[in-house]
Every structure is written in structure tokens, then in C-alpha cells.
Amino acid sequence: MRVAMLQGPRSIEIVDHPEPVVHPGSVVVEIDRCGIGGPDVEAFRTGQLPAPAWFGHEWVGRVVAIGPGVAGRFEGERVVGAVPPPCGTCRPCTAGISSTCELVLSMIVGTDPLASNHGAFAERIGVDARRVHRVPEGIDDANAALAEPAAVAAHAVRRSNQTLGDGVVVIGAGTIGILIAELARLAGAGHVVAVDVQAARRELACALGADAAFGPGPEVSRWFNDHGHGLGADIVYECSGGSDASQTALGAVRQGGTIVVVSLAAQTGSLVPADLVARELTVRASLGYSVTDVHRALDLMADDRFRVSAIQDRTVGLDELQTAFEGLVGDPSLSRKILVSPQL
Numbered sequence: 142m143r144v145a146m147l148q149g150p151r152s153i154e155i156v157d158h159p160e161p162v163v164h165p166g167s168v169v170v171e172i173d174r175c176g177i178g179g180p181d182v183e184a185f186r187t188g189q190l191p192a193p194a195w196f197g198h199e200w201v202g203r204v205v206a207i208g209p210g211v212a213g214r215f216e217g218e219r220v221v222g223a224v225p226p227p228c229g230t231c232r233p234c235t236a237g238i239s240s241t242c243e244l245v246l247s248m249i250v251g252t253d254p255l256a257s258n259h260g261a262f263a264e265r266i267g268v269d270a271r272r273v274h275r276v277p278e279g280i281d282d283a284n285a286a287l288a289e290p291a292a293v294a295a296h297a298v299r300r301s302n303q304t305l306g307d308g309v310v311v312i313g314a315g316t317i318g319i320l321i322a323e324l325a326r327l328a329g330a331g332h333v334v335a336v337d338v339q340a341a342r343r344e345l346a347c348a349l350g351a352d353a354a355f356g357p358g359p360e361v362s363r364w365f366n367d368h369g370h371g372l373g374a375d376i377v378y379e380c381s382g383g384s385d386a387s388q389t390a391l392g393a394v395r396q397g398g399t400i401v402v403v404s405l406a407a408q409t410g411s412l413v414p415a416d417l418v419a420r421e422l423t424v425r426a427s428l429g430y431s432v433t434d435v436h437r438a439l440d441l442m443a444d445d446r447f448r449v450s451a452i453q454d455r456t457v458g459l460d461e462l463q464t465a466f467e468g469l470v471g472d473p474s475l476s477r478k479i480l481v482s483p484q485l
């Protein structure tokens with residue numbers, strides 16, 4: 142079968158790979174669509190991956206083989222790849238802190254014992270059966286391929302403790318930021334405002350229902366002076382990783398408000414304790430997602446309340462993957478999602 146392997150910086154090779162086989166506790170899935178995510182683009186740019194299975198991890202497909210000991214799955218079942226329920230036996234789980242389950246974290250990055258030596262830019266992939274989740278009726282393959290980033294967005298909104306009518310700012314209007322803006326509205330936000338350096342992303346955010354969109358800087362806090370009873374935003378989601386993002390967040394959030402950090406960027410910011418203490422701000426981190434977030438996101442997608450299709454761009458085959466990645470590295474303003482169909 143054909144598999145796209147990342148061979149180094151900006152180098153993808155389509156290789157003839159042996160077919161995956163089932164092991165106890167695993168299934169083989171034929172991939173229908175796999176989304177190209179921001180981490181994939183970064184891996185393509187640098188040639189660095191936490192694990193080979195991570196290159197292409199937003200996928201939907203059909204179960205084609207089931208290993209010994211796997212219950213509740215059937216051949217032909219349409220599934221998405223995501224994280225399993227907490228294992229219940231690792232150190233955090235046995236201490237009652239299952240939100241940091243070591244098995245879940247290992248599956249997020251593709252280092253679990255049953256992880257494949259390639260990602261889902263492939264015709265088929267073998268995975269731990271606990272990682273697959275049935276796709277409800279009413280979600281087509283192209284939308285189902287967005288279940289993983291949708292779950293990341295759902296996790297952030299659920300972590301925020303957002304309540305009815307809250308004013309929300311989303312910094313960074315890429316895929317995750319756009320999906321968070323949509324879900325924040327579904328969760329009852331009053332105003333939703335996006336901040337992004339790229340004009341194309343600001344336009345997309347407004348087209349998808351944001352009240353306004355600005356570049357980084359003081360404009361967003363001025364907007365809330367006019368529209369938020371002069372108080373600023375109740376919740377700020379930081380999804381950009383930009384070096385000036387913490388200043389924009391502090392400028393936008395109200396006294397006693399909450400900043401939810403979603404970005405995994407490692408840049409040194411300028412967040413100092415006094416800024417938080419003097420205004421009694423809450424900072425919450427949102428890492429990945431849980432199986433609950435996957436189910437909630439899929440359910441909201443199934444009855445068309447959560448419209449992820451608006452962020453899709455196009456579907457390409459494996460032979461076009463190198464060119465698609467080159468385009469994404471060359472133009473960071475692209476915020477719509479490119480999907481890959483290995484069967485094309």
C-alpha cells in the first residue's frame with residue numbers, strides 16, 4: 142500500500158509499505174480522509190516529529206480488520222481516530238487524576254505500544270482499538286475528518302467555564318481558533334471577537350460569525366469599551382503562540398476575567414505575576430482533548446449546529462501532498478483545512 146513518509150525538512154516520499162496487520166487489541170482502518178493540521182505543517186518545515194505516527198493524525202476511515210480481544214467494533218464501521226478513555230491503571234489514573242492519563246497522552250503523540258510506524262497519510266493504518274470512535278449518522282467523511290481539531294476546540298471551551306452572555310476574544314484565527322469561536326457562540330457567548338495578524342483569517346472569522354476581527358494590539362480592547370459595558374472580555378482564548386499574544390490577551394481581558402492558553406508555542410512571553418494578581422485574573426491551560434470532547438464535538442456536528450465544513454478548502458491525493466505542504470509553509474495566511482484522500 143502507499144504511505145507518505147516525512148523524510149526530512151520539506152521532504153515527503155510516497156513509499157510502497159507492507160500492509161498493516163492486526164495485533165491483540167488493535168484494528169486496521171482504511172483511511173478515507175486525513176486533514177493536514179498545523180503540527181503537520183510545522184513537522185514538514187522542520188523535518189522533526191515526536192513519533193512517525195503523528196504525521197497525519199486527523200482522520201476518518203472504515204474498519205477493515207479486527208484483532209483478537211477487540212469488542213464492540215465491526216468491519217465496515219466508520220470511525221475517527223482520537224484518544225482512548227483514561228486507562229485507569231497508570232500513576233495519574235490510580236491517583237484519581239485521569240485527565241492526565243499517561244496512555245491518553247502517549248496516544249495523542251503516537252508513542253503508544255500499538256502505534257504504527259507511519260501516520261494516516263496512508264491507504265490503511267493499524268491502531269489501538271481504544272483509539273477509534275464511531276462516526277454518528279449525518280456527518281460526511283470530509284466533516285468527520287475534522288473531529289480531532291473540533292475536539293481540541295471543544296476541550297478549550299469546556300475548560301474555560303464560559304457562561305451565558307460572556308464576551309469572548311479568540312487570539313489566532315487558524316483552524317483551532319475558528320472552531321473555538323464557533324463553539325464559544327454555541328456555548329452561549331455574547332460577543333465573539335477574533336484577533337489575527339492575517340487579513341484573510343480575520344475575514345474568514347467574520348464570515349463565520351465573529352462580531353469583529355482585529356490585528357494584534359489595543360483595537361480589541363477599545364472595541365470592548367464600546368460593546369462590553371466598558372469592562373473588556375470575560376474569556377480570552379490564546380491560540381496564536383505569537384510573541385505579542387500575552388500583551389493582547391492582558392489588554393483585552395476584564396478585571397477578574399479568564400485567559401485560556403491553547404497554543405503550545407514555546408516563545409518567551411511577557412506575562413508577569415503582578416499583571417495577573419493585580420487584576421485577579423485566572424489562567425487556564427487547555428491541552429489536547431478527552432474522549433468526552435470527541436463525543437460532544439461529533440454530536441454537535443451530527444445535527445449541523447457545529448458547522449465545521451466552512452473551514453474546508455479542498456481534498457488532494459497522496460501525489461499532491463508535497464505540493465500542498467509547500468503551499469501551506471509558504472502562505473501562513475491559509476486557514477482553511479486541506480484534506481488528503483489516500484484512495485484518490
Ligand SMILES: [Zn+2]
Pocket residue numbers: 227228229230231232233234239241242243244245
Ligand atoms: Zn491512565
